[in-house]
Amino acid sequence: FRISQDQIVDQLTKGFDFGLALGGGYEIQDLGLLFGMRYNVGIANLSKQDNVDFSLSTFQISVGYFFN
Numbered sequence: 001f002r003i004s005q006d007q008i009v010d011q012l013t014k015g016f017d018f019g020l021a022l023g024g025g026y027e028i029q030d031l032g033l034l035f036g037m038r039y040n041v042g043i044a045n046l047s048k049q050d051n052v053d054f055s056l057s058t059f060q061i062s063v064g065y066f067f068n
Contacts, residue, residue: 017056020043022039023036023039024036032067032068034064036062037060040059
C-alpha cells in the first residue's frame with residue numbers, strides 16, 4: 001500500500017503492489033552474526049496508463065547481530 005505521494009505520482013501510478021519473494025539466510029552462532037539475501041519481483045502493473053506497463057523489483061542484503 002502506498003502511504004505517501006505527490007500529485008504527479010498519484011496521477012500516474014496505482015497505490016497497491018504485490019509480488020513474490022525468494023531468499024535465504026545464514027547464521028554463525030559462535031559469532032552471533034546473521035546474513036541474508038532476498039529478491040522481490042513485482043507482479044502487479046503499477047501504471048494507470050493503458051499503454052505503459054511497469055512493476056517494481058528489489059534485491060536486499062542484510063547483516064545482523066544477535067545477543068545471547
